[in-house]
Amino acid sequence: MDADLDTDWAALLAARDGAAPTGPLAPLFAPVLVPPTAPDGCRVVGRLAQTLDGRIATASGSSQWIGGPGDILHTHRLRALCHAVVVGAGTVRHDDPRLTTREVTGPDPVRVVIDTDRRLSADHGVFRDGPPTLLACADDTQGGDTHGSARVLRLPRDPGGGIAPAALLRALSAQGLSRVFVEGGGLTVSRFLAAGCLDRLHVTVAPVLLGSGIPAFTLPEVARIADGLRFGWTVYQIPPDILLDIAIDRARPGQS
Helix, strand or coil: CCHHHHHHHHHHHHHHHCCCCCCCCHHHHHHHHCCCCCCCCCEEEEEEEEECCCEEECCCCCCCCCCCHHHHHHHHHHHHHCCEEEEEHHHHHHHCCCCCCCCCCCCCCEEEEECCCCCCCCCCHHHCCCCCEEEEEECCCCCCCEECCEEEEEECECCCCCECHHHHHHHHHHCCCCEEEEEECHHHHHHHHHCCCCCEEEEEEECCCCCCCEECCCCCCCCCHHHCCCCCEEEEEECCEEEEEEECCCCCCCCC
16 A cells, blocks of 8 residues: 555544545545434444446355455454445345455454344354454354354344344444444345345445446335336446445435
């Protein structure tokens, strides 16, 4: 990272705890840093990296990394600016991510793994060492109050069998974790979007065609094009990819 980028990032990082964002990075990241207004007490940004044909992984689940160096840097910046980073069990199972800010200067977020039925082994790196970790599971699952080095967070099971995003956000807010980065995977981001629990959505589009694989979004079906969720976006260059910054503002797909 060159000196100018170091200075730009330092100016933005200073805004993490309340200062007004300044500098060339502010237009992209300032919307992430605004105070929460939702009843759950959180400001939530979701992020996906997809191919040009809308895939986030191959059919076998391989996904690291679809995006290039610019996307990796962007992801680590979001981690540093947020209090908590949320991933689903599938992401941990397939990628064994560390979820740290090793590519940038800045604090590591609290790591939150959603594993409703508590099926993940404690051998995964996120449960062994590194920053504090929460394992969010249903309150009817068996097991102790820790999972490896992670603390277990028990939440009500919703009628669909999972954990409601709104319930998780309320629990995180109660612990002072009000700026939340939902990093993946596609099902987890889609569930937050379908529940109306995203304020912003950052989508990286990489110049790659897979032809098959796991789709970026899995959302409730709509009958007409007019029923789809439309939104404004701003496009940023993060070579060799592009980044779409989308204002979701807690909208839900399929609802007028």
